[in-house]
Amino acid sequence: MSENVDTEQFNADELQAPEWLNSEFITEVLSKYENVPELKVTDLQISPASAQGDHYASVMFRAKAEYTTPKGKFSKPLIIKTMPELEGHKKDMLSESYVFTTEIGAYCTALPEFERILREAGDKTKLYVPCLYHSMEPRQVMIFEDLVPLGYSVIRGRPVTEEELKKVFAKLAKWHAVSMKVLNERPNFLADFKYGIFEMPTIKTDPFVTTGMARFIEMLDQKPEFRKYKPHFEKVKDVYLDRLADEMQEYRKNRSSDGYYVLCHGDFHLRNMMFKENKQTGAPEDVMLVDFQFCNICPITVDLTYSIYMLMEPEQRRDMGKEMIHHYFTVLVETLKKIGYKAEMPTEARLWEQIHRNRYYHFFMISTLLPMMLALKSNALKMNDLIQDPETRKKSYLLENYLKDVELLLPKYEELGHFKDL
The missing domain is CATH 3.30.360 (Dihydrodipicolinate Reductase; domain 2)
Structure with a gap:
């Protein structure tokens, strides 16, 4: 070392x-x-x-x-x-999971084919870093060439800019578009990508996941301005993880005729992307997505909803990322046309219907992942402590930046009808 x-x-x-x-x-x-x-x-x-x-x-x-x-x-x-x-x-969490099998499949099978399809259409977008070596036995290992000497870096200590976000969503849109084409024409090619976060063996017993809603409700009760929302979350606290799992596993268990499905990244947050700047202008030149351990076929909204909470800044989150998701959708449709997608083209209205329909995913994000992400972003608490220590998790629900976000989001949920017919 x-x-x-x-x-x-x-x-x-x-x-x-x-x-x-x-x-x-x-x-x-x-x-x-x-x-x-x-x-x-x-x-x-x-x-x-x-x-x-x-x-x-x-x-x-x-x-x-x-x-x-x-x-x-x-x-x-x-x-x-x-x-x-x-x-x-x-x-304990990872030993019986499929995360390495999934990631090897993404790097060595799915993404090379996605790039080939883009190249045939004249698009030179790079979707992944080549894997130099991988093995499952005697140990699970993957080796890549380091992107840092090539000018890429992870954003830390500052907000992500609008131009950087546009680069991110454009690349995701191209990935999603190609996966829609492959699912439509050769669904068996992606059949192995069936292990998302809710296929993790310990996910429904891990205290980080199982206590999130209770901590959130406790926080609502402590803040007079939030108490009116408490009954909504109390109604779903005992069932919402099962409902969330249904939303995440919809493609495999209860496919909707009006749903859009893609190979999702599955963990679409800022630390899973590396940015490269133009040396002359300093403008964002490229972004490379990394860490494909939770790639799986699921509703297109999984990556988009996740990004609202785990990638966007509060000002974008205030309107559910409307501008960025519009940019994403524009690139999605352009790419589908370019690569010869033969099914009915998606519409932006139906995309938003699907984002709002999957309300339990929003409940999971605001109650469990958003407090962790904001605590890490402000350097207030450490990840290992947040995941493993109950008292540290409790502190994250009272951080000022989290409370400000909740104050903006809960009225939006009400406006969108997330609390109706719970």
Whole structure:
């Protein structure tokens, strides 16, 4: 591990690389990838790959490999992603899940085909970083070339700009459009993508998920201005997770004739995207989506609703992201036409109907994920504590930035009819 690492900045399980992650292993990986049997790694520097709060469902390291081949000396920056090996909540949550199988399928099967379809239509959009190596046995590992030396970075410590958001939603729209075409013409091609967050073995027993609504109702009761909304959430507190699961699994269990379905990213938040600026102008040039562990076929609204709470700034969230989702929809339709989509074109009105219809997803976001996201964004609390410690979670519901958001969102829910016929 590299020296001078700020241990407070990184996740504890990423401070020390496992013994198997060594020069011999990386030599084997690179020699196979480059098809050079004589390749030999001469130096390997390893450090944590991401900051606290960037992710939870994996362990990631950044590596710089110096190596030789018959053609000379070379260097390659790498990102190594693996499953947790330390005993604890993260390992318990992920050990029996399908997150690695899903992500390998996204990188090695789905996204290469999506790019091929775009290329045939004259669109050179890059949807993913190529995977240099992957394995499920004897351990679950994926290795990629590091995007940071190519000029990409994660946004931290400042709000995401409108132009950056437009880049994000345009890329998501192209991904969704191609997946709609594939689902319409070759649905079996994506049949393995059936494991979203609600297929996680521990999801409905994890206290972070199961206590969210109770904490939210408790907060509503403490704030006089919010008490009038408390009865609505009390009506659904015992059933809303089941209703939410029904919404998330709609494609597989109860497909709607007027619903739009796509291969969703499944975890569409700011720390799962890396941005590149134009060196001359400083304007956003590209965004690369990463972390496809929860990709699955589900309502198109899963990524869009998630983005309202986990990606957008409060000013966009105030009107449910209307401007950004309109931009997304424009690119979606343009791309569908470009790639020769043969089914009926989606309409923006029906898209919004679907976003509002899936109200239990909104309830989950405001009661469980939004307080966590805003606590992390303000650097008030740490992710591991928020997920694992009840008292820390309780604090997140009383943070000023969260209460301001709730104050804006609850009247909007009322206006949209989210509380009718509960």
